Structures are given as C-alpha cells and as structure tokens.
Amino acid sequence: MNTKKALFEYCIRIGDNSMILGHRLSELCSRGPILEEDIAITNISLDLFGQCRNILTYAGEVEGKGRNEDDLAYHRPEHEFRSVLLTEQPNGHFGTTMARQMLFSVFHYYFYKELSKSNDVHLAAFAAKSLKETMYHMRHSSEWIIRLGDGTEESHEKMQEGLNKMWSYRHELFEKDAVDEHLIELGIAVDTAKFKDAYEKQLEEIISRATLEIPEEGWRATGGRIGHHSEYMGHILAVFQSLARAYPDAKW
Amino acid sequence: MEDVERLEAFQAKIDREEKIEPKDWMPAEYRKHLIRQISQHAHSEVIGMQPEGNWITRAPSLRAKVVLLAKIQDEAGHGLYLYCAAETLGISREELLEQLHSGKAKYSSIFNYPTLNWADMGAVGWLVDGAAIVNQVSLQRTSFGPYSRGMVRICKEESFHQRQGYEIMATMAKGTPEQKRMAQEALDRIWWPALGMFGPHDKDSPNTGNAMKWKIKRETNDELRQKFIDKTVQQAEVIGLTVPDPDMKWNEDKGQYDHGEIDWEEFMNVVRGKGPCNAQRLEHHKKAHDEGRWVRDAATAYAKKQQSKKQVA
Numbered sequence: 131m132n133t134k135k136a137l138f139e140y141c142i143r144i145g146d147n148s149m150i151l152g153h154r155l156s157e158l159c160s161r162g163p164i165l166e167e168d169i170a171i172t173n174i175s176l177d178l179f180g181q182c183r184n185i186l187t188y189a190g191e192v193e194g195k196g197r198n199e200d201d202l203a204y205h206r207p208e209h210e211f212r213s214v215l216l217t218e219q220p221n222g223h224f225g226t227t228m229a230r231q232m233l234f235s236v237f238h239y240y241f242y243k244e245l246s247k248s249n250d251v252h253l254a255a256f257a258a259k260s261l262k263e264t265m266y267h268m269r270h271s272s273e274w275i276i277r278l279g280d281g282t283e284e285s286h287e288k289m290q291e292g293l294n295k296m297w298s299y300r301h302e303l304f305e306k307d308a309v310d311e312h313l314i315e316l317g318i319a320v321d322t323a324k325f326k327d328a329y330e331k332q333l334e335e336i337i338s339r340a341t342l343e344i345p346e347e348g349w350r351a352t353g354g355r356i357g358h359h360s361e362y363m364g365h366i367l368a369v370f371q372s373l374a375r376a377y378p379d380a381k382w
Numbered sequence: 383m384e385d386v387e388r389l390e391a392f393q394a395k396i397d398r399e400e401k402i403e404p405k406d407w408m409p410a411e412y413r414k415h416l417i418r419q420i421s422q423h424a425h426s427e428v429i430g431m432q433p434e435g436n437w438i439t440r441a442p443s444l445r446a447k448v449v450l451l452a453k454i455q456d457e458a459g460h461g462l463y464l465y466c467a468a469e470t471l472g473i474s475r476e477e478l479l480e481q482l483h484s485g486k487a488k489y490s491s492i493f494n495y496p497t498l499n500w501a502d503m504g505a506v507g508w509l510v511d512g513a514a515i516v517n518q519v520s521l522q523r524t525s526f527g528p529y530s531r532g533m534v535r536i537c538k539e540e541s542f543h544q545r546q547g548y549e550i551m552a553t554m555a556k557g558t559p560e561q562k563r564m565a566q567e568a569l570d571r572i573w574w575p576a577l578g579m580f581g582p583h584d585k586d587s588p589n590t591g592n593a594m595k596w597k598i599k600r601e602t603n604d605e606l607r608q609k610f611i612d613k614t615v616q617q618a619e620v621i622g623l624t625v626p627d628p629d630m631k632w633n634e635d636k637g638q639y640d641h642g643e644i645d646w647e648e649f650m651n652v653v654r655g656k657g658p659c660n661a662q663r664l665e666h667h668k669k670a671h672d673e674g675r676w677v678r679d680a681a682t683a684y685a686k687k688q689q690s691k692k693q694v695a
Contacts, residue, residue, distance in 0.1 A: 163677035
C-alpha cells in the first residue's frame with residue numbers, strides 16, 4: 131500500500147465527515163428552537179468547517195497534485211466523497227439533530243483523543259486542536275439528549291424517536307479497511323476498535339440518564355467509504371457545489 | 383414627588399448627558415418609545431439572518447462559507463443583546479416575539495427584499511450593514527444605558543461586516559464579466575431599499591420629536607441618510623460600480639451629494655407588509671418558533687425537575 135495515497139484517503143475521510151455534518155448544521159441557521167440554540171448550532175457548524183478546511187488543505191498537500199480545500203470540497207463528484215451516512219442524514223426535528231450529533235461527537239472525541247498521539251505531526255496537532263472543540267460538541271448534544279429525554283412526555287417520545295432513527299448509523303464510524311490497517315501499523319492512524327467499548331458504554335450512560343431506551347439495531351449503515359452514499363448525498367452536493375461549479379473560472 | 387418634578391429631573395439628567403438606567407424613573411412614553419425602537423432593532427437583526435442565510439449552503443468557497451456563517455451568527459448575537467436590553471424595560475422575550483408575529487412590532491423593511499445572487503452577500507454587508515452603522519454610531523450616545531452599551535459592542539462587529547461585504551463586492555466587480563454583472567445588479571436592487579433604512583423624511587417622521595428631546599435619537603433621518611450617501615458613492619466608484627441614481631451629483635457648495643427621491647409609495651407598501659418577502663420572512667420565523675416550542679417546554683420542565691431534586695436533597 132502506498133502510504134501517501136493511504137494518508138490522502140485517510141484525511142479526506144475525516145474532512146468529508148466534518149464537511150457534510152457541518153453542512154447539515156448550517157442548514158439550521160435561523161431555524162433554531164430559541165436564539166441561543168441557533169447560535170450554538172452555528173458554532174458547531176463553524177468548528178466542523180474549520181476542521182474540514184484544515185484537513186482538506188493537508189490532504190491536498192499530501193496528494194501533491196496542487197488541489198486545495200475548495201478543489202476537494204467543490205469539484206469532486208459524489209462517489210469520491212468518503213463521508214459516513216450518519217452525517218448525511220436530514221436534520222429532522224431537534225431531537226433527531228441532537229441524536230445524530232451525539233453519536234458523531236462522542237465518536238469524534240475518542241477519535242481525536244487517539245489521533246492527537248499520531249506519528250504524523252500535522253494530524254496530531256490538528257487532532258489536539260479539534261479535540262477541544264469536540265468536547266464542547268459532545269457535552270452540548272449529550273446535555274440536550276438528557277434534557278429532552280427527561281423533559282416532558284412529548285419531548286421524551288420525540289427524543290426516543292430521533293435516537294431510534296440514527297442509532298444504527300454509528301457502526302460505520304468504526305469500519306476498518308486496508309487504508310486504516312496500513313496507517314495504524316505506521317502509528318499514523320487511529321485503531322478505532324480500541325475505543326468501541328468505551329464509546330458504547332458512554333452512549334448507554336447518556337441514554338440511561340435521559341431515561342430513554344437503548345434502541346433496537348436496524349440496518350447497519352455502510353458504504354460511505356467506497357462512495358456508496360445515501361440518496362441525500364447527491365442533493366447535498368447539488369446545493370453545496372452549485373455556484374462554484376456554475377462559474378468554474380470565477381475567483382470568490 | 384410630583385410627575386412634573388420627576389419629569390424635570392429626568393430631562394435635566396439627560397441634558398447633563400447622564401445615562402438613564404433601567405431602575406431609574408422614566409416617563410411612560412420614554413419607556414414605550416425605547417421598547418418599540420430596541421425591539422424593532424432586535425427583530426431586524428434576527429429577521430436579517432434569513433436573506434443572508436439563503437446563501438449559506440451555496441457559498442462558493444469554504445472561506446466564504448465560514449465568513450458568512452460567522453457573520454450571521456454575530457447578528458443572532460446582536461439580536462440577543464438587544465432582546466436583553468429591551469427586557470430591562472419590563473417586557474419579556476415571549477411578548478416581544480408575539481408582537482413580531484402579530485405584526486405589531488416591525489423590523490427593518492430592507493429584509494423584505496430577496497437575495498438573488500452571491501453578490502448580494504457583498505451588497506448586504508456593504509450597504510445594509512453600512513447604513514446600519516451610520517445609525518448605530520449615532521446611537522452609541524443614546525440616553526438609555528443598556529441600549530447605548532449594546533450599540534458600542536455591536537458597532538465594532540458591524541464595521542467588520544461592512545468591510546467583509548465591501549471585499550466581496552470588490553472581488554466580484556473585478557472578477558469575470560458574469561461576476562461584475564452580479565455585482566452591479568445587486569447594487570441596483572439594494573441601493574434604494576438601503577436608503578429607505580433611515581426612515582421617512584424628517585418632516586414626515588412621527589417619532590422624531592420626543593426622541594430627539596430625550597436624546598434617544600441624536601441625529602435626524604435625513605442627516606444620517608446624507609452621511610451614508612456621502613461615504614458610499616465614492617466607495618462604489620473605486621470598484622467600478624455605478625449607484626443607480628441618475629440625479630446623484632456632487633454639490634460643491636454644500637460639500638455633499640445631491641440625490642434623487644426615494645420611491646416613498648413603495649417604501650410605505652413594504653412597511654405595511656406588502657413587500658416581496660414580508661410573508662415569507664414572518665412565516666419562516668413563526669415556523670421555527672412553533673416547531674421549537676416542545677424543545678423550550680422540555681428545557682423548562684427539565685430545569686424544574688432538577689430544581690426540585692435539589693430541594694429534596
């Protein structure tokens with residue numbers, strides 16, 4: 131396995147997750163349940179786009195073909211994106227948004243914690259910075275899940291419904307393939323299997339504090355890593371890339 | 383104390399340039415005027431998130447996207463300070479929002495126009511925030527303490543937004559022919575509504591009298607509008623764009639620009655709810671508010687439960 135190619139692939143996996151989830155959250159701007167929460171969700175979106183920019187820029191450097199963050203974000207076709215299906219799922223109601231965020235942010239927390247020890251200096255520094263942001267995302271979404279779960283009867287039901295919907299998408303975050311194996315061996319990538327149990331345990335704890343039930347497992351989402359996305363993805367990119375692609379010669 | 387004496391003391395305080403604070407005595411009319419003005423200002427910040435929000439998901443570069451998102455987030459923050467300032471006058475956020483939804487409270491009519499191309503993100507920052515700053519710089523000296531302090535903070539961020547908007551406009555104006563077309567077209571559409579942001583002519587402005595006496599307002603609508611025009615026309619020239627006013631001419635004697643007349647009939651129509659996006663903007667806000675009710679209720683219920691648990695313990 132070519133290390134440079136593997137590292138490029140590894141970086142765009144990280145970057146695409148942040149980009150697509152950042153995009154979903156950005157759709158909520160001016161639609162929050164209360165102004166304070168509108169600001170908080172935009173904050174998380176901004177953090178994710180910041181992470182996306184950093185890591186896509188680095189991916190472009192690693193690749194060495196002169197592609198920058200915008201070439202990668204705006205001029206790749208859908209099948210070249212590596213986001214997990216969880217990040218692509220529609221916002222739904224606020225409970226669904228928070229369930230999606232919690233499942234992702236708790237993962238992101240453990241992931242960055244490990245990645246900050248990477249032998250790749252750039253990745254390690256990137257992860258250390260992102261970890262701080264992610265701790266806030268994790269706390270924010272977990273607290274909402276507890277509040278909504280243990281709030282009113284209506285919110286309890288809605289929160290459970292949102293959690294059920296998102297639940298089985300989490301497994302894809304832990305998928306491992308030859309790219310991971312190669313980079314794990316070099317001490318560059320994170321072995322996510324190491325923290326799967328801790329992740330599950332933390333989810334159980336949040337769910338229990340929220341007085342909710344652990345959902346039944348449904349379809350185990352998969353496909354993002356080989357470019358087989360959810361149907362939503364094409365629509366996301368159709369919007370996201372529309373202006374940049376309509377005027378490819380323009381500088382903005 | 384008799385009301386007359388109180389009123390005299392109140393006016394004397396204002397004349398000495400001391401700030402009025404929430405707990406100070408104030409005439410009912412002063413309170414009413416401030417609630418109206420501050421809430422209108424807060425609602426404008428919040429409704430103003432929508433026309434710019436229209437382009438977040440389509441921003442043409444990642445940098446442009448985060449700059450725009452951060453700007454809109456700042457506006458939400460401004461809305462928040464201003465709601466808090468209004469609340470110090472004894473009205474709740476829920477009441478303020480009810481007034482917005484019922485149409486009793488207004489917001490700036492500029493946000494009832496659509497944003498149709500990316501250059502609008504430049505034009506809004508440059509012209510709309512630019513006009514807002516002229517107004518707000520003046521309001522930094524307003525007589526009500528919380529409003530004045532809020533304005534100081536808001537002005538810093540707004541001038542940053544204005545520069546960012548102008549930067550987008552300049553980039554577009556120097557860009558491809560298509561980009562230049564978008565830039566000029568955005569200026570053509572937004573120029574007149576931006577001038578309208580200063581309100582009717584002084585002679586037709588029903589709220590100016592007391593507001594000047596109480597130093598809520600320090601300069602009149604026409605004075606502020608003129609200031610804005612004088613600084614903006616040249617900025618347009620520098621980047622090769624033309625302000626859509628054939629009567630715009632530098633007047634050497636007055637040391638300011640003469641300009642054409644605003645279409646006041648259109649202005650009044652939009653104020654009365656008959657603008658291109660009035661219904662859309664209100665509906666959007668109401669929908670988010672209604673859909674968020676169960677979340678707010680849950681947060682309140684949860685906080686109460688925690689409170690009673692603490693008391694038991």
